[in-house]
Amino acid sequence: MAAIAQLVVSGVMLGGIYAIxxxxxxxxxxxxxxxxxxxxEFLMLAMYVAWAIxxxxxxxxxxxxxxxxxxxxxxxxxxxxxxxxxxxxxxxLIVVFATMGLSIVMQNLALVLxxxxxxxxxxxxxxxxxxxxxxxxxxELVLGFLISVVVTLALMVFMKRSYLGKAIxxxxxxxxxxxxxxxxxxxxxxxxxAGGSALVGLAGCIMLPLYSTxxxxxxxxxxxxxxxxxxxxxxxxxxxxLGGMCIGIVQSLSGYxxxxxxxxxxxFLVFLLVMIFRPDGLFGQRGAAMVGIxx
Amino acid sequence: xxALLMGATVGIKRTSFSAAPRRGALSLVEIAVLAACxxxxxxxxxxxxxxxxxxxxxxxxxxxxxxxxxxxxxxISFGHAAFFGIGAYTSTILLLSYxxxxxxxxxxxxxxxxxxxxxxTTICVRLRGPFFILSTLAAGEVTRIVAxxxxxxxxxxxxxxxxxxxxxxxxxxxxxxxxLALVLAYxxxxxxxxxxxEQTRHGYYLFATRDDEDGASAIGINPRNTRIAAMxxxxxxxxxxGTLFAQYFLYLDPTxxxxxxxxxxxxxxxxxxxxxxxxGPVLGALIIVPLSELLRGWLSQSVSGLHLVxxxxxxxxxxLYFPSGVSGAIARAWAGxxxxxxxxxxxxxxxx
Amino acid sequence: xxxxDAVGRRFGALWAVRDVSFSVRPAxxxxxxxxxxAGKSTLFNLIAGAISPSIGxxxxxxxxxxxxxxxxxxxxxxxxxxxxxxxxxxxTVRENVMLSALRRHRTPRRADCxxxxxxxxxxxxxxxxxxxxxxxxxxxxxxxxxxxxxTEPSLLLLDEVMAGLTPPEIKEMMAAIASLPERxxxxxxxxxxxxxxxxxAHRLVVMHQGRVIAQGPPxxxxxxxxxxxxxxxxxxxxxxxx
Numbered sequence: 001m002a003a004i005a006q007l008v009v010s011g012v013m014l015g016g017i018y019a020i021x022x023x024x025x026x027x028x029x030x031x032x033x034x035x036x037x038x039x040x041e042f043l044m045l046a047m048y049v050a051w052a053i054x055x056x057x058x059x060x061x062x063x064x065x066x067x068x069x070x071x072x073x074x075x076x077x078x079x080x081x082x083x084x085x086x087x088x089x090x091x092x093l094i095v096v097f098a099t100m101g102l103s104i105v106m107q108n109l110a111l112v113l114x115x116x117x118x119x120x121x122x123x124x125x126x127x128x129x130x131x132x133x134x135x136x137x138x139x140e141l142v143l144g145f146l147i148s149v150v151v152t153l154a155l156m157v158f159m160k161r162s163y164l165g166k167a168i169x170x171x172x173x174x175x176x177x178x179x180x181x182x183x184x185x186x187x188x189x190x191x192x193x194a195g196g197s198a199l200v201g202l203a204g205c206i207m208l209p210l211y212s213t214x215x216x217x218x219x220x221x222x223x224x225x226x227x228x229x230x231x232x233x234x235x236x237x238x239x240x241x242l243g244g245m246c247i248g249i250v251q252s253l254s255g256y257x258x259x260x261x262x263x264x265x266x267x268f269l270v271f272l273l274v275m276i277f278r279p280d281g282l283f284g285q286r287g288a289a290m291v292g293i294x295x
Numbered sequence: 296x297x298a299l300l301m302g303a304t305v306g307i308k309r310t311s312f313s314a315a316p317r318r319g320a321l322s323l324v325e326i327a328v329l330a331a332c333x334x335x336x337x338x339x340x341x342x343x344x345x346x347x348x349x350x351x352x353x354x355x356x357x358x359x360x361x362x363x364x365x366x367x368x369x370x371i372s373f374g375h376a377a378f379f380g381i382g383a384y385t386s387t388i389l390l391l392s393y394x395x396x397x398x399x400x401x402x403x404x405x406x407x408x409x410x411x412x413x414x415x416t417t418i419c420v421r422l423r424g425p426f427f428i429l430s431t432l433a434a435g436e437v438t439r440i441v442a443x444x445x446x447x448x449x450x451x452x453x454x455x456x457x458x459x460x461x462x463x464x465x466x467x468x469x470x471x472x473x474x475l476a477l478v479l480a481y482x483x484x485x486x487x488x489x490x491x492x493e494q495t496r497h498g499y500y501l502f503a504t505r506d507d508e509d510g511a512s513a514i515g516i517n518p519r520n521t522r523i524a525a526m527x528x529x530x531x532x533x534x535x536x537g538t539l540f541a542q543y544f545l546y547l548d549p550t551x552x553x554x555x556x557x558x559x560x561x562x563x564x565x566x567x568x569x570x571x572x573x574x575g576p577v578l579g580a581l582i583i584v585p586l587s588e589l590l591r592g593w594l595s596q597s598v599s600g601l602h603l604v605x606x607x608x609x610x611x612x613x614x615l616y617f618p619s620g621v622s623g624a625i626a627r628a629w630a631g632x633x634x635x636x637x638x639x640x641x642x643x644x645x646x647x
Numbered sequence: 648x649x650x651x652d653a654v655g656r657r658f659g660a661l662w663a664v665r666d667v668s669f670s671v672r673p674a675x676x677x678x679x680x681x682x683x684x685a686g687k688s689t690l691f692n693l694i695a696g697a698i699s700p701s702i703g704x705x706x707x708x709x710x711x712x713x714x715x716x717x718x719x720x721x722x723x724x725x726x727x728x729x730x731x732x733x734x735x736x737x738x739t740v741r742e743n744v745m746l747s748a749l750r751r752h753r754t755p756r757r758a759d760c761x762x763x764x765x766x767x768x769x770x771x772x773x774x775x776x777x778x779x780x781x782x783x784x785x786x787x788x789x790x791x792x793x794x795x796x797x798t799e800p801s802l803l804l805l806d807e808v809m810a811g812l813t814p815p816e817i818k819e820m821m822a823a824i825a826s827l828p829e830r831x832x833x834x835x836x837x838x839x840x841x842x843x844x845x846x847x848a849h850r851l852v853v854m855h856q857g858r859v860i861a862q863g864p865p866x867x868x869x870x871x872x873x874x875x876x877x878x879x880x881x882x883x884x885x886x887x888x889x
Contacts, residue, residue, distance in 0.1 A: 035425040083611060087614070087615065090618065091618075093570070094614050094618055096428060098611050098614040100563070101608070101609075101610030101611035103607070104603055104606060105604050105608055105611070106607075107603070108601065108602075108607065111603075227433075230426070230429065265437060265440045265444075268433045268434075268437045269437065271430070271433045275422060275430050276418055276419075279421065279422055494755065496753060496755060499742070499745065499749055500749070502735065502746075503735055503746050506735040506738070507733045510735060512718040513695070513717055513718075513721055513727050513729070514721055514747045514750060514798050515721035516718055517716075518718070
């Protein structure tokens with residue numbers, strides 16, 4: 001009994017972290033209607049930058065956020081201006097391949113510059129777990145979860161209340177109508193892409209204490225991110241959070257009861273099942289998956 | 296964007312990002328390219344160069360197979376490595392465990408892959424755009440993980456090895472020439488198949504389904520069945536390539552065979568060469584495979600991975616500035632030249 | 648030829664089409680008219696197979712096509728146009744029309760002949776090698792009709808083909824449509840451009856708020872009080888001449 005509780009809770013917490021990693025993707029997906037196949041590499045970049053700051057300045061990864069988030073924001077602006085902007089209105093194929101190319105470039109630049117060695121940061125408090133009731137949880141996990149939830153909720157409030165948030169939601173629903181309403185959609189695209197990248201920066205800082213970073217670390221996580229985004233529904237923050245938690249639980253339980261290797265298999269199966277039965281995700285716009293993105 | 300691409304073309308004002316039906320026979324450029332391939336195969340004897348040619352032709356054929364689903368029908372798949380793996384593993388397992396010659400194992404692999412492809416498309420038939428792409432990615436990964444963990448069948452991460460004992464029945468050869476002939480035949484056969492599709496009503500139906508499903512339905516095309524058939528055919532052809540791969544390299548393991556990287560390569564070769572035209576994958580393979588081998592040779596000495604950085608950058612540049620790929624660029628250049636030469640007889644003639 | 652029996656379709660609580668019954672006889676040109684929101688488009692899509700009725704039956708010749716999918720309906724010999732044209736943008740005009748012809752003629756060469764004839768009939772022969780993506784609205788509409796005709800249907804469903812055409816184009820289209828019964832094609836036509844449909848249709852079906860409120864030849868319909876009431880409002884009913 002305690003085992004299940006332990007698994008579920010740690011799964012939920014892991015899920016929260018998966019969620020924050022995926023929120024940038026779902027935002028970009030929802031607003032720009034494109035898939036950034038280099039999303040995992042953005043995460044990898046964030047983790048490396050966080051590692052670099054943490055190692056050089058002797059601070060922990062969370063403090064490094066102050067620097068990492070703006071860096072990733074700037075990187076997002078750069079990528080948008082150089083690559084994404086000209087590809088947005090073209091057949092989605094072009095963005096897919098272009099971001100794939102970017103992903104290859106980034107992975108291998110990392111390999112060239114940083115070598116394949118794993119990099120990590122020392123654990124907080126010497127690695128002692130926190131005890132919450134009968135459960136033992138890693139500090140970094142709990143901290144990461146809390147930050148993720150707070151940020152996600154803050155984002156949800158932001159989306160509902162602020163002008164920018166409303167503009168974003170409007171553009172997700174109907175880009176042309178949004179333009180007619182006076183929303184500067186091209187600038188919104190830039191902000192969303194850069195903002196989504198900044199969120200990945202945040203995620204990287206949270207994840208570095210839990211996972212080591214290496215050039216292809218993005219590949220593991222990007223697939224999870226896609227699953228979370230699809231499960232939660234394109235463009236939905238709350239959906240990403242809940243979707244992340246589902247995946248976290250599925251992975252946690254299947255990893256323990258079946259086999260760690262099969263953990264990955266299960267969330268792909270979940271993905272395929274969702275695609276079959278509810279392709280718009282749990283909270284997404286009905287019909288989005290049928291119509292496709294560029295129609 | 297459409298207007299930009301139409302630019303210099305005279306006569307047929309075609310948007311040419313993707314394929315369109317073909318009139319008449321092969322163009323001069325195509326004939327020249329194919330002839331060059333055959334000539335190279337016959338004339339070159341340097342061992343290293345022949346190895347590159349084998350890889351190039353094999354990948355050319357595999358890309359042509361991918362193109363049937365991706366370029367002609369619009370089913371962009373990043374999971375084709377699964378079919379590749381099914382072909383490779385089926386024939387190899389049949390060979391190692393039951394002594395079935397790969398010549399027959401090839402057929403078995405193709406059939407199995409066709410079923411898998413049909414199944415995948417049936418499941419994902421309602422999905423469009425990135426959702427479909429991601430589903431194929433997921434399916435590919437599922438296949439990889441299953442192959443990795445089903446040790447009794449596939450040998451897991453240790454992989455399977457075919458004994459390097461020369462035997463025609465077992466499709467193992469001592470010299471490179473038979474392999475070269477096989478893969479060249481493979482590529483030429485798929486090229487012929489692609490041209491056949493482009494010239495007949497089958498191609499028209501694929502293009503229609505790709506471009507506008509509702510419009511296609513309205514003229515009596517069953518989009519669902521068309522898609523399923525296209526994917527099954529593409530999968531079967533890919534599987535055959537997988538068998539050839541297994542017989543040449545004599546070693547398989549899931550991580551390298553059923554990987555997203557391989558899936559991406561098929562798609563990339565088509566994208567760079569020109570999606571949805573028969574010559575596209577061939578040109579793409581001729582450029583990409585030798586390029587990546589050469590880059591790997593020069594640059595990995597100093598730093599591992601640098602060649603891929605360049606490779607990735609090439610992809611980005613091609614996608615942003617040459618969306619119709621190399622074949623599209625050639626077509627436009629040719630048309631531009633003809634226009635300058637004052638030739639008005641280009642109407643009705645497809646160039647590349 | 649085509650027969651609708653008490654056909655209805657609801658979306659949630661709203662009945663877009665309700666209790667619609669009428670038939671179309673061979674070699675007729677039947678028009679469906681009605682004010683905006685009358686349910687004409689829904690009815691059109693019900694017949695074409697894009698959506699299915701919630702209740703009622705639709706029969707074409709001897710087949711029940713109530714639940715048929717669009718491609719099945721098309722294969723039975725019913726062709727349709729789209730209100731917002733859906734050409735195959737990557738292909739030329741000629742190739743677009745050829746595609747339709749390929750249903751009955753196996754080879755592209757023969758399809759090309761049929762395509763040429765059809766384009767001649769509709770008057771777009773000179774556009775044959777232009778990319779479908781580069782056409783004007785009027786040309787696209789003509790392409791829509793050409794594509795539908797190239798399938799050599801027995802019943803042609805036209806969805807507001809006149810919208811966006813210039814007066815000369817409207818006249819051309821009217822002539823083309825009027826000539827169809829002679830070629831053995833029956834026409835069912837939804838339209839807003841009154842001048843065109845009143846002049847060409849043999850019979851009109853008037854819809855209002857999802858129901859059929861009148862059926863008959865154009866001359867009678869023009870005087871029908873119910874029709875005037877629907878279009879202009881109740882207070883103009885008195886304008887109907889007895």
